[in-house]
Amino acid sequence: MKFLLFLSFFPGFLVALTIHEAAHALVSKWLGDRYAEKQGRISLNPMRHLSVVGTLMLFVLGFGWGKPVPVNLYNYKHPKFYYLLSSLAGPFSNILLFVISIGLMYGLNFVCQTEPGKTSLTTLGHIAYSLLWTFLYSLLYINMILAVINLIPIPPLDGSKIWPCLFPGMRAVFSGRATWIWIVVLIMVMRGDMLDKYLLGPVIHFTQRLVPAMLYEQASLPSDFPAEMQAPNDAHYVHYGRTMDANGEPNSFTTYFGLDQPYPAAEYRCQLAERLTARGWSRLRRADNKDPNEWKTGDMTEGEDGSYRTLMWSEQWGKEGREFCFEMGYYIDPNSHILNEMPFVEYKYAINCPEITK
Amino acid sequence: MISFFRELAALPLKLLFWICHFLHIPRKASAAALVWKISREVFWVNTWILQAAQEQGIEKARDLAGRLLELHKDARIALQMGVMEYRFLKNPAAAGEWIRRAEAANCNFQEELLYLKLILADHIPSYRPERIIDEILLRNDLSMEYSRAARLVQAELWIRRREWQKADDLLNAMLHIESEPQIHIYKWMTSLALNQPEQGQEELLIARKGLPDHRSLFFEALGMFYLGRPAEARELLARSIHQGMDVRDILLGEPALASILPPPETAGGNGR
Numbered sequence: 001m002k003f004l005l006f007l008s009f010f011p012g013f014l015v016a017l018t019i020h021e022a023a024h025a026l027v028s029k030w031l032g033d034r035y036a037e038k039q040g041r042i043s044l045n046p047m048r049h050l051s052v053v054g055t056l057m058l059f060v061l062g063f064g065w066g067k068p069v070p071v072n073l074y075n076y077k078h079p080k081f082y083y084l085l086s087s088l089a090g091p092f093s094n095i096l097l098f099v100i101s102i103g104l105m106y107g108l109n110f111v112c113q114t115e116p117g118k119t120s121l122t123t124l125g126h127i128a129y130s131l132l133w134t135f136l137y138s139l140l141y142i143n144m145i146l147a148v149i150n151l152i153p154i155p156p157l158d159g160s161k162i163w164p165c166l167f168p169g170m171r172a173v174f175s176g177r178a179t180w181i182w183i184v185v186l187i188m189v190m191r192g193d194m195l196d197k198y199l200l201g202p203v204i205h206f207t208q209r210l211v212p213a214m215l216y217e218q219a220s221l222p223s224d225f226p227a228e229m230q231a232p233n234d235a236h237y238v239h240y241g242r243t244m245d246a247n248g249e250p251n252s253f254t255t256y257f258g259l260d261q262p263y264p265a266a267e268y269r270c271q272l273a274e275r276l277t278a279r280g281w282s283r284l285r286r287a288d289n290k291d292p293n294e295w296k297t298g299d300m301t302e303g304e305d306g307s308y309r310t311l312m313w314s315e316q317w318g319k320e321g322r323e324f325c326f327e328m329g330y331y332i333d334p335n336s337h338i339l340n341e342m343p344f345v346e347y348k349y350a351i352n353c354p355e356i357t358k
Numbered sequence: 359m360i361s362f363f364r365e366l367a368a369l370p371l372k373l374l375f376w377i378c379h380f381l382h383i384p385r386k387a388s389a390a391a392l393v394w395k396i397s398r399e400v401f402w403v404n405t406w407i408l409q410a411a412q413e414q415g416i417e418k419a420r421d422l423a424g425r426l427l428e429l430h431k432d433a434r435i436a437l438q439m440g441v442m443e444y445r446f447l448k449n450p451a452a453a454g455e456w457i458r459r460a461e462a463a464n465c466n467f468q469e470e471l472l473y474l475k476l477i478l479a480d481h482i483p484s485y486r487p488e489r490i491i492d493e494i495l496l497r498n499d500l501s502m503e504y505s506r507a508a509r510l511v512q513a514e515l516w517i518r519r520r521e522w523q524k525a526d527d528l529l530n531a532m533l534h535i536e537s538e539p540q541i542h543i544y545k546w547m548t549s550l551a552l553n554q555p556e557q558g559q560e561e562l563l564i565a566r567k568g569l570p571d572h573r574s575l576f577f578e579a580l581g582m583f584y585l586g587r588p589a590e591a592r593e594l595l596a597r598s599i600h601q602g603m604d605v606r607d608i609l610l611g612e613p614a615l616a617s618i619l620p621p622p623e624t625a626g627g628n629g630r
Contacts, residue, residue: 034499047362052369074505075498079535173536 006062012138013058014046016094016146017066021049023093024069024086031082033075041069063149063190068156073172080172084165087158094147098207101140105212108132112215119215133214140211141204148203154189155182213258228275228324231257232268269313272326281317281324361398368397375405387413403430404438411442427459433467436460440474448606450481469497473504476511480613487511506538513544517584522551539568540577547581572601580612588618596620 022043025036040048049066058064076082112129114120121129150158160182164170189195219238221230231238235257245251273283314327375389387409394402403426411419423439426432440456443449457471457478472494479487494500494508509532516525526548532541542565549558566574575598582591595618599605608615 032498035501038499050362052362052365056369070501072498072500072502072505073535074502074509171533171535171537 006059008134009138009142010058011135012140012142013064014050015139016097016142017064018044018046018049019093019097020090020146020150021066021069023089024071027089028069028071028086031076031086033072033082033086035072035075036069039070041067061187061191065156080165083172084162087161087165090158091147091150091162094143094150098140098143098147101136101143102210102212105133105136105140108136109212109215121215129215137211137214141207144203144207145200148199149190149195152189152199154186157186225253226324228272228279228281229253229255230275231255232271273315276317276324276326279319281319284316284318284323286315364397365399368393368399368402371396385413400432400434403432403435407435407438408442411446416447423456424459427463427465431463431465433460433465434470436465437470437474440471441477444474444477444610448604448610450478450610454478454482454485469500472500473507476504476507479511481610487515491515506532506536506541510540510544513548517544517547517551520551520584522548526552537564539565539574543569543574543577543581546578547584550581550585572598572603575601576603576608576611579618580615583612583615583618591615592618592620 021041025039025041028035029037029042036042043049051065051067054065054067056064071083071086073079073083108129112119112121112125119126119129151162153159153163161172165172214237219240221227222240222242225240225242229240231240237258239256241254241256242250243252243254276283314325317324317326371389371393375386375393378386378389387406390402390406390409393399394406407419407423407426410422419442420439423435427435427439436456436459440453443453443456453474457474460468460471472490475485476487476490476494479485479490491508491512494504495512509528513525513528513532516522516528525544529541529545529548532538533545542561546558546561546565549555549561562578565577569577575594579591579594579598582588582594595608595615598608599620605619608619
């Protein structure tokens with residue numbers, strides 16, 4: 001699962017890294033230093049920028065790096081200022097690509113969506129759309145992460161070149177000695193929780209607020225499904241499923257839907273409750289769960305597949321001797337520390353109602 | 359794309375080579391040769407030649423480098439051999455011969471030879487230092503090492519001519535960019551000459567941290583020599599030799615120091 005996720009991000013990593021390194025080289029050339037150009041670094045060929053070890057580490061440690069772009073500060077007319085500009089060029093190019101990716105995602109959705117929940121895409125078009133959207137999504141994230149991480153002042157990251165140029169009295173070139181010590185420090189920082197919690201977490205949270213949702217052709221409620229199972233209109237994807245109940249009968253109905261808004265628990269619980277009440281159902285009992293609005297990270301339980309944590313809310317409703325049990329589930333990435341930072345929350349109404357179909 | 363996969367394929371061998379290196383396992387020339395054949399990274403052809411010199415002697419290494427130079431037409435091989443001839447064998451004439459061979463073979467990367475020409479400029483009359491410095495400084499596609507070396511030689515030339523202020527300005531500009539021990543040690547010289555002893559002392563302390571004792575003492579002797587204080591220069595030079603500085607390196611660095619070299623029996627050290 002994680003490997004597939006990683007693979008889906010690899011094309012974005014290639015593009016982001018290539019543009020990042022080529023931007024350093026190009027700006028350095030504009031500022032008077034052609035050393036990087038002579039080394040073939042003003043190129044959109046990723047292979048010119050990929051470091052063998054950095055690429056392998058991507059698979060081993062979960063983060064990688066490219067070949068550093070060599071610059072000769074003595075070729076700059078104003079060494080410190082120009083070094084600052086050429087060092088900023090990499091992160092700036094990533095921010096630019098980030099903005100372009102978001103623009104393209106909105107553009108793509110604008111072109112493909114006819115009305116909420118409906119698209120103009122054929123099956124093949126959906127596949128192409130999904131691939132393109134996944135690529136843009138990965139590009140957007142990798143660019144944001146590259147831009148932010150590269151501002152950390154630890155060699156060999158760009159931040160170690162940028163910050164000294166900003167402080168008067170500091171030399172432009174950070175001492176190149178003890179490079180391996182810095183790499184160990186960097187690995188410790190990258191593998192530790194602090195980076196996720198205090199830097200990448202808030203940045204990803206911010207990014208999530210800007211990213212549009214992927215378009216899905218919203219599935220219609222199957223004709224033999226109870227009407228109560230209709231997903232909310234603003235769900236950006238919907239899946240209706242049917243499985244066997246405890247007696248081996250196909251009477252378990254499930255509605256899955258995803259929402260961009262993280263944690264609107266009360267709203268959707270109330271929406272369903274209203275719908276049930278309107279159809280004459282009344283609440284019989286509720287499992288002894290906390291109110292979903294008070295859920296905290298510590299209340300999570302491990303999901304069945306181990307890769308997600310699930311928060312469940314369940315209630316029993318009854319009407320004319322029939323029983324309707326619904327569960328509302330939130331599937332949450334275990335790596336997220338804060339509920340509100342969820343990229344999206346997947347909800348599930350699961351109803352076991354044999355009486356309805358008989 | 360090919361080079362990336364070549365480097366990738368050579369990675370296990372590189373690791374093996376470095377493990378052998380750290381464990382001091384001899385006879386690594388063939389491993390380096392194999393890495394070069396797979397990766398085609400110039401670092402590894404140089405390592406191969408260096409290992410061959412250590413394991414089979416300089417003549418074999420010269421033969422190997424000559425064959426590789428003819429075959430690959432890469433002036434960086436000549437640069438490696440030239441630096442080796444100069445640094446390890448203290449033979450500027452032989453080093454200069456590699457420049458001639460690379461030029462005769464019409465090799466690629468001829469600009470890389472400028473560094474060798476620069477360090478040989480004091481020893482081969484046809485390479486006038488000012489001309490080589492200009493040639494390096496006029497280009498904007500060379501590595502920072504070349505620009506730094508050219509500026510340091512320029513500073514040294516001005517110091518020799520007692521053009522202290524010009525040297526000091528150049529060194530200040532360099533120190534604005536980076537902190538290298540040799541820049542600090544030259545700055546120490548100009549600071550003393552310009553009557554800034556406190557600044558000089560600071561520079562000397564920084565330089566000493568980045569240089570081995572014998573090198574630091576050699577540069578201090580050189581500074582005293584240029585400042586016209588031969589007695590102190592002689593004493594520092596003796597201490598430098600006592601700490602392990604090779605007399606041949608001293609004479610390669612500044613032939614004029616021959617006049618104040620201490621007699622061998624009092625100097626101690628290694629290199630006579």
